[in-house]
Amino acid sequence: AQKITQTQPGMFVQEKEAVTLDCTYDTSDPSYGLFWYKQPSSGEMIFLIYQGSYDQQNATEGRYSLNFQKARKSANLVISASQLGDSAMYFCAMRGPSGYSTLTFGKGTMLLVSP
């Protein structure tokens, strides 16, 4: 079975600073994908970044980067130069070949960016 753990219920950061949101995962599948989604108060899940289990380099998408440490089974999201609009819930999720190839989500981290 796949499992995602996000241990930070909430994080606070000042505008323009960098922040790291933690995510650890557990799976027995050798092939899997790791995703980060942002969920504003409106409810829609917005895709941020993807990392494949066989990718040699850490994924980056603009201000978002994924610190992938396979041996430690961690996939932390790093947001550089935080903006007020980054305030939202952030979910780490995993997708594997076993089961139904659907997403298994963590409980999320609420990020609040202050001026």
Added chain:
Amino acid sequence: DAGVTQSPTHLIKTRGQQVTLRCSPISGHKSVSWYQQVLGQGPQFIFQYYEKEERGRGNFPDRFSARQFPNYSSELNVNALLLGDSALYLCASSLGTGVSYEQYFGPGTRLTVT
């Protein structure tokens, strides 16, 4: 291009009633998945359909059912509603079912059961 659309946006039902939620995937996407998100939790997988066939089902009772139509749109039905079914129901579409396929989510349907 239009994203994933869901209807209705909000819904209020009474215990014991039945509800149907609808989802239209992004054009060209053949896979639709349904998730339930209870307040304060991450989304939980309910169903996945691909090419009109059920590919997977999460740990939900038989009161939950779904189907996918020839145009790849999908419906989620919930019978005999319970208070605990109150949640945000999210639909996601993707091109395929492989590991790397990104799932695009709709805005969700917020169901309240009283």
